[in-house]
Amino acid sequence: MAKNFTALALATFLSLPLIGCITTPQPQMATTETFRVDSDTYQSQGKSERIKTIVLHYTVSDNARSIKTLTTGQVSAHYLILDQGDDKIYNLVPESERAWHAGNSYFAGRTILNDTSIGIEIVNAGIAQQYRGALKSGELDYHPYEHFVTFDDLQIKKVAQLVQDITRRYGISPKNIVGHSDIAPSRKIDPGAKFPWQQLYEQYDIGAWYDEADKKYFIRQIAMTTPTIAQIKQAFREYGYQINTTNAWDKPSRDVIYAFQLHFRPLNPTGQMDVETYAILKALNKKYAGRDNFY
Ligand SMILES: [Zn+2]
16 A cells, blocks of 8 residues: 555656646747747647548550659559569559549549549550440440450459558448449440459458448339439449439439449449449448548
């Protein structure tokens, strides 16, 4: 008892000058025109990481042209994954700086995603050469799965390692690992229907994916009701997509459907709303309910 009391008294005595020093600093008169930044005395609790999102892209060109474009032009990315059998992932822009990869963009309440994202470019041709004219000729509204070029397995392994590392370091939420098309649906279709989102989720726990049982449940439920366009668009907004408020599936709205399908129903991306697409969207909203805070 006596020993404890002594120890306590000693601790109190020892801590007194320290407390006095830290909590009540005496203002000192400035004696110079160069002021000192004090990072130690006061610390805020309210803070979070600046990086919130990872955006995946394909480059639509080969290794040499991708390197040239991303290192000498006005577009850039934090990381570049070439299509060659080496063990490298190239870091082109420090993570603490902005890379210019996202352009005019929106996701989950945030705009100008260059400010808050890490961009990863993967060398891939995108749409195979022989299909590139299909939209221009008016033959098709949107490219089907078969038009996209497959990614190399080694590239996907590199993407997996890199995304896992970035996600861990910044605490990025699954929904915020997105494709360029998710954040700019009327301008972009990369990383396309052959980017293996489901494989990354299942093998590496990367990104968001729906539960099959939920999808089946919602397919049955939707069949018994008739959701309005407004309700479906609201579900897109709930997930994070930007979509207009017209009461029609106009081109900008269909672009969002297509972007969603590229990501979550890649074998059959049509740009048309259907029961399965809406069921997947509902299943995702159920699983990933609640948004990140926007502080
Ligand atoms: Zn892109």
